[in-house]
Amino acid sequence: GAVVSQHPSRVICKSGTSVKIECRSLDFQATTMFWYRQFPKQSLMLMATSNEGSKATYEQGVEKDKFLINHASLTLSTLTVTSAHPEDSSFYICSARGTSYEQYFGPGTRLTVT
Amino acid sequence: GDSVTQMEGPVTLSEEAFLTINCTYTATGYPSLFWYVQYPGEGLQLLLKATKADDKGSNKGFEATYRKETTSFHLEKGSVQVSDSAVYFCALSAHTSGSRLTFGEGTQLTVNP
Numbered sequence: 385g386a387v388v389s390q391h392p393s394r395v396i397c398k399s400g401t402s403v404k405i406e407c408r409s410l411d412f413q414a415t416t417m418f419w420y421r422q423f424p425k426q427s428l429m430l431m432a433t434s435n436e437g438s439k440a441t442y443e444q445g446v447e448k449d450k451f452l453i454n455h456a457s458l459t460l461s462t463l464t465v466t467s468a469h470p471e472d473s474s475f476y477i478c479s480a481r482g483t484s485y486e487q488y489f490g491p492g493t494r495l496t497v498t
Numbered sequence: 499g500d501s502v503t504q505m506e507g508p509v510t511l512s513e514e515a516f517l518t519i520n521c522t523y524t525a526t527g528y529p530s531l532f533w534y535v536q537y538p539g540e541g542l543q544l545l546l547k548a549t550k551a552d553d554k555g556s557n558k559g560f561e562a563t564y565r566k567e568t569t570s571f572h573l574e575k576g577s578v579q580v581s582d583s584a585v586y587f588c589a590l591s592a593h594t595s596g597s598r599l600t601f602g603e604g605t606q607l608t609v610n611p
Contacts, residue, residue, distance in 0.1 A: 390541075418598070427587065427601045428542070477541050485530065485597040489542040 390490035407478035413458035414480035422475040468497045500525045504602035519573040521588035529590040531571040
């Protein structure tokens, strides 16, 4: 149980375009989802926390207009990187939390902006 | 604020060697403590956890004990395998902060046959 999926696993896009990444909780209802960014050989940096049906809470320094987060249902959250640039290339990981405090992580999405 | 400090890596061991990865933390209250493992190109998997002082988390031969007096949660395994090669993250979750996770820097472990 407690499986979280992400789609796509890898994406390459051109500079200036937008990319949407989906995070789904497959076998539980996720009241809260978290989005992280991970640079090579570094730890995870929390970008934002989203609760179903409400606006996401962004961490300091994360541009909310650039990284649009939508948590429209209890099983789906999306991260849209708008007007992507090469510096947005990174590994994006989501996690989901249900009724317990434990977070379950997705497999990650590798974004490359050319 | 909350923070987690892990021993610097990378760590390279021979198969069947003993493993210790140190982790210390700073937090208000009584956080829950976790070890996550990340294999190349993948997300994080929960390895083990402990929710209160003196609890021992264990899984797949790995162990860690929640030591409140030394604010530590060191990861140990008696005999590592090549398949244990991965990055290991220590993390804490303070219930006063909405259960958000604070991660350590990660420790790269390579086990050679």
